Amino acid sequence: MSEDSHSPLAHDADAFQIAPPAPSSSEALDPAWVPAELVTYRVLLVLLVLAGAALMAWALGFDLIGIAAALGSAALMYWLLMSLVRALVQRQFEATSWRVDDAHLRICKGVWWRRELHVPRSRIQHTDVTQGPLQRSYGVATLVVHTAGTAYSTVSLDGLTHARAQQLRDKLVLENGDDGV
Amino acid sequence: MESEPEEVHRLHPLSLLFRVGSSARQLLLPAALVLFASGRLDNLYWVSAFVGVGVIHGVFHYLTYRYRFAGDELVVRGGVIFRFERHVPYARIQNIDLRQSVFHRLFRVADVRVETGSGAAAEARLQVLSLDAVDRMRERIFGERDAERSTPHEGHAAQNAGELGNTAPAHAHDAATPEHARPVASPAARSLLRLGPRELIAFGLLSQRGFVIVAAATGLALEFDLFNEQLLGLGKSLESSALDRGLGWALGVALVLGVLLAVRLLSVVWAFVNLHGFELVARGNDLQTSAGLLTRHTATIPRRRIQVVTVSAGLLQRWAGFVAVKVDTAGGSELEAQSSTRRWVAPLLRASQLPALLAELLPEFQAEALQWHDRHARAARRLFKRWVLLALFATAGSHAVFGTWGLLALPLVLVWGRVDAPVRARRAQWARGGGFFSVRHGVWGHRWRLVAEDKLQVVSVAASPFDRRWNMAGILTDTAGTTFSVQLGYLDADVARQLADALSRRASLSEFAW
Numbered sequence: 001m002s003e004d005s006h007s008p009l010a011h012d013a014d015a016f017q018i019a020p021p022a023p024s025s026s027e028a029l030d031p032a033w034v035p036a037e038l039v040t041y042r043v044l045l046v047l048l049v050l051a052g053a054a055l056m057a058w059a060l061g062f063d064l065i066g067i068a069a070a071l072g073s074a075a076l077m078y079w080l081l082m083s084l085v086r087a088l089v090q091r092q093f094e095a096t097s098w099r100v101d102d103a104h105l106r107i108c109k110g111v112w113w114r115r116e117l118h119v120p121r122s123r124i125q126h127t128d129v130t131q132g133p134l135q136r137s138y139g140v141a142t143l144v145v146h147t148a149g150t151a152y153s154t155v156s157l158d159g160l161t162h163a164r165a166q167q168l169r170d171k172l173v174l175e176n177g178d179d180g181v
Numbered sequence: 182m183e184s185e186p187e188e189v190h191r192l193h194p195l196s197l198l199f200r201v202g203s204s205a206r207q208l209l210l211p212a213a214l215v216l217f218a219s220g221r222l223d224n225l226y227w228v229s230a231f232v233g234v235g236v237i238h239g240v241f242h243y244l245t246y247r248y249r250f251a252g253d254e255l256v257v258r259g260g261v262i263f264r265f266e267r268h269v270p271y272a273r274i275q276n277i278d279l280r281q282s283v284f285h286r287l288f289r290v291a292d293v294r295v296e297t298g299s300g301a302a303a304e305a306r307l308q309v310l311s312l313d314a315v316d317r318m319r320e321r322i323f324g325e326r327d328a329e330r331s332t333p334h335e336g337h338a339a340q341n342a343g344e345l346g347n348t349a350p351a352h353a354h355d356a357a358t359p360e361h362a363r364p365v366a367s368p369a370a371r372s373l374l375r376l377g378p379r380e381l382i383a384f385g386l387l388s389q390r391g392f393v394i395v396a397a398a399t400g401l402a403l404e405f406d407l408f409n410e411q412l413l414g415l416g417k418s419l420e421s422s423a424l425d426r427g428l429g430w431a432l433g434v435a436l437v438l439g440v441l442l443a444v445r446l447l448s449v450v451w452a453f454v455n456l457h458g459f460e461l462v463a464r465g466n467d468l469q470t471s472a473g474l475l476t477r478h479t480a481t482i483p484r485r486r487i488q489v490v491t492v493s494a495g496l497l498q499r500w501a502g503f504v505a506v507k508v509d510t511a512g513g514s515e516l517e518a519q520s521s522t523r524r525w526v527a528p529l530l531r532a533s534q535l536p537a538l539l540a541e542l543l544p545e546f547q548a549e550a551l552q553w554h555d556r557h558a559r560a561a562r563r564l565f566k567r568w569v570l571l572a573l574f575a576t577a578g579s580h581a582v583f584g585t586w587g588l589l590a591l592p593l594v595l596v597w598g599r600v601d602a603p604v605r606a607r608r609a610q611w612a613r614g615g616g617f618f619s620v621r622h623g624v625w626g627h628r629w630r631l632v633a634e635d636k637l638q639v640v641s642v643a644a645s646p647f648d649r650r651w652n653m654a655g656i657l658t659d660t661a662g663t664t665f666s667v668q669l670g671y672l673d674a675d676v677a678r679q680l681a682d683a684l685s686r687r688a689s690l691s692e693f694a695w
Binding site: 104112116118119121149151152155 | 685
């Protein structure tokens, strides 16, 4: 009962705060990750909205007004959806942080469903750095850490600069030493 | 000569027969379908051509397949067109799995799978070897491996041996064990647990396995409209004969009792088929289980590769004072891991004998070292909210079916949930201590999971928006074991975070060895 005497609003404000106060030693992702991520959504949204516009123009008849109305509403929809996606990706960016210390690699992610992964360094079997063509043009990369686990046999961290990812990979593998498997 | 490392072995000559047998069995159904569908006997040529290909393949497989024990690895070689050579270091071998159908047992051979921790398929499948060859292989592989690692817990384990053994005393083992289950002589084999017919009956009576079969039978009956024709007809004839309702009720009760009885009987039958002659044997650093009435299955579990130990007891088992113990090891295909007979080290064990068995499985484990902690104080309320949701859905459903009377479901489910939620919240606890992390929960049936902190791979803390409203979180620990993760929800978020950090730090201190 004592818990209920708190103002529920205070609780809510606490609970729905998007980025928790991360410890100072945690690192954020590279800001270039946001535009790199948005490109994919942009392409998808353009295709979706164009398909919708075509459907609408077909329904209204392919005259000047019909096409204009379809294109206009398509542009509006694109703008609306894109700002939503942009906000979401920005929140994802803010919600993601990582740090490596002598014991483990820790990754925090998730906007609504938050998750904190602890990977002990002696459990890292090997690490990969992958970079797709899109990622390459934005200079970001994905670090993939492999463990012998079952549910988390691979843990990936998307949105590091390529140099940082490689640095991290070398650090995790070289200082890891022999794992005695 | 026998110590020469490069000695090359072949499969048992009967390999040919079993190889052809298994490929014929795979062909049998399609062949029968082809013959029936076409109704023409000349299709028989095609079928026999396929069988012929199978035979030729079997011959070549037998002729080319070789294995040898080189230094510290098992080398398997074979293939006709595409040759392969596989080196399996002894230190990586998790399990030597034996499968023996009735025919295998008749000829004293076994289908052998050598497994490492790689997950997917067995590293080497030797179909088939004579039992003597299997013994030599075991001796070789586990002997070399154990020589590398000392056995510090041998004395401790031996001291517990006498206390276990459900029915048969440990030394009766040599005389009573049939030939096919004979363990290797080299490190002294001690029988830890044996299930006789009485235990199998008890197991069947206490387990719910028959439900699966009854459910399948019911589904089949529904499929063929048996219920509509038989049961409804029966109901109508009762109605028309104007018998009183009492008889109808009696029939209903009899039907329910009959189903319950059938479930028990089928469970007993299941137990006899799958667990007949169940035996758990400790040999040096390994545990070995064998069971099965027709197809006998022998699995070796290296003690230090046990990832998670699960102790569970259903309501009936709990009342009767029994528990069941399963272990998860790394390696082996997921499909095989799902077959529960393989993971059982004790399908039925007196609760009083549990400490002795745990001492065998996890020699370092001390139950007293565990310090149990409760969940978040609001866990009961959150659990009750789930019941409220369930009650609303259930009431909507029952209202649609039963009309006004269906609304009764609302108070019934709510009262039930009000009773259940606090117990469920209180029963769920986590503990650390002595290098082990543990979680237990359950209202009716109880479940207790134990994992050595050295075996942890990844520790995860997850919080849903509902969790975060009350500053709660769930913890999940991942191991190399194939099925279970040790997890618990509704913890205090700060506690969960600290726990995850501590577990992960503890795991990072030790080198992981499969």
